[in-house]
Amino acid sequence: MPDQLIFGMEVFLNGLMAGVLYALVALGFVLIFKASGIFNFAQGVMALFAALTLVGIMEGEVPFSHLINAVFGTDVHNFGWTVPALLAILLTMAVMVLLAWLVNKLIFRHLVNQEPIILFMATIGLAYFLEGFGDMMWGSNIKKMDVGLPQGINDWIDAATFDIFGYGFFIDNLDIVATVVAALLVVALIIFAQYTKQGRAMRAVADDHQAALSVGISLSFIWVMVWSLAGFVALVAGIMWGTKSGVQFSLSLIALKALPVLMLGGFTSIPGAIVGGLIIGVGEKLFEFTIGPMVGGATENWFAYVLALIFLVFRPQGLFGEKIIERV
């Protein structure tokens, strides 16, 4: 088999893995848009905030320590304990639920029935607030995310592919974990949406929130629930991306990677986010591998958007999005 084909297969597999990581971010957008029609600009910052909170809790950091020290002249930074990863994840989830409740109580409850652009602008404000709030709460230094996830080349795949092709493929253990987690997450979300009372209520609100209200579904509860779910997805994305690069404020920029995925997969489909992520991941990696060297490289950022635009031209609602039919 020609070397280029073998290398191309490795690139393809790594593209799939990268796509899963993009899809993890896109899922949070989909959940909120599906239930409330809000394009949540703050989803990337929520991933950052969740990751910051998780590391802060694990390390036993005192929240707002800089502020406390500045106001009271103290010198407190750490509680002096560490928290196991699993417990810290649960506590972080509780923080994200509280955040979801506050966001709805203080912002979106007052914006029901407003134009989508108003809701979108509210999420822009939320994003910048949350970024500054996270900075004040946990500091802006880069933190190591260590919840025990494996990283580095998978030796088994390396050896197995070497035996077959004479060249060992590189697959990152973290990417394999991310793939498993994303698969479980999607299955769980689909089961939740299809087979639970709250899930059906969520779909009802998504279809027509006024009709849902008329049959006694609490809009407020559903929005808090959906924002909490999006917070959970953000936490998972924050853990995966934070393990790759450390937890830092650039983490919020991962939202940029989710946009072409949403354009391609549709804003309302959970499977669409996954399939969209995989297509974008594979597409950009293969393009970089084949065409990149001819045009000077660094094609991935823009090519993802080109790919999404091509799909948009033919399917404006995305691959799995609901077709918009306006009847006269």
Place this chain on the structure above:
Amino acid sequence: MKLKLITAAVAVLMAAGPAMADLTFSILSYRTGPYAPNGIPLADGQADYFTLINERDGGINGEKINVVECETGYNTEKGVECYEATKGEGVLVYNPYSTGMAYQLIPKVTADGIPLHTLGYGRTSAKNGKVFSNVFNYPANYWDGASHAVSHILDVNGGDISGKTIALVYHNSAYGKEPIRTLEELAKKHGYNLTLLPVDHPGQEQKSQWLQIRREKPDYVLMWGWGVMNQVAIQEAANIRFPMENFIGIWWSASENDVQPAGDASDGYKALALHNVGDDYPLYEDLQKYVVDAGKAAGAGDQLGTVLYNRGLYTAMLSVEAARTAQKIHGTNAITPAMMRDGMEALEMTEAKMAGLGLPGFGPEFKVSCENHGGNGFGAVSQWDANAGKWSLITDYVQSDQDIIGPLILEDSAAYAAEAGITQGCN
């Protein structure tokens, strides 16, 4: 009577004006945003040094230092706004710590007669003072850095690297592309092969580049990165088990922030250094006594001894020494930005001077002149010890290949002079 009192008070204040005129230094900081982890120690280091000079020495030859800090968020437009908003306060020198801002400020500072110091960043050819009268980039620039990296590779290979492959992983921006021309010229001279691997901003996803490195197996990888790109690159290098001792970053890929997220996997990573590392200097005792213990440390006071804090400290120290030189040249302690420029152009840093300041061996010796605003091009190589959690210099300061870099500087600066309509020359 009331009117007379007011008039008298105003007269007293006006008369007191010149005596109260402090020497104003700016800190264009980025304590917020994605680059805050780097911006905070840079700003703290500068602020603490200025505080030390005020608290310990009563200022520079009796003239107190007034620090004007302006938050840029590492945003070029905001940086320019900060410059416009603060230049009227008599700022003696600007150090924006951003190549993008530096490029925007070059024509402005030249028109306004204010010096700009871009320590190890900015426009490399600003070294030619005959073209860039108000811009200084001592002690070394990006092209020096490229040469330092190749010199180190030559050293560890017994002086022969013909046939070897060096890959450059770089931020796909003007900053990241800076070393390419120099590395190409050095490749012609030393016979190595150069592979270029651009990474798009911000650099969170670099799988393609590192898969290519794994396939092509270059002997060495150089990195011109910034921010999250550095942390991801070091982690990816560890993932593919690239030997860390063969991975060399520029001095902007050389802080604790860059290596700590990868943990033990970053052990052995090398980076270029413009100045020394750590806090084992007599000056730090004074910093502790007059600044930290006195509760006057900038920020949270938790950055002392880090690489970027030391860079901020070094920047401020060079500014203060240039101000002293300007005071001496002009025979007045109340210097203006134009006088400061003269001081920077006559600055000479010797080991004796640095030792006298409590910073022995902290930086290379260099001398600035009208023709040479960039120093003598000396730099060193540092290496990260993950177990000890610290950087160490592993080489002496060595000079870059001036035979290669000198003509490139002249060529690029001449092109700028032609474009900007500048007549080359020294005052």
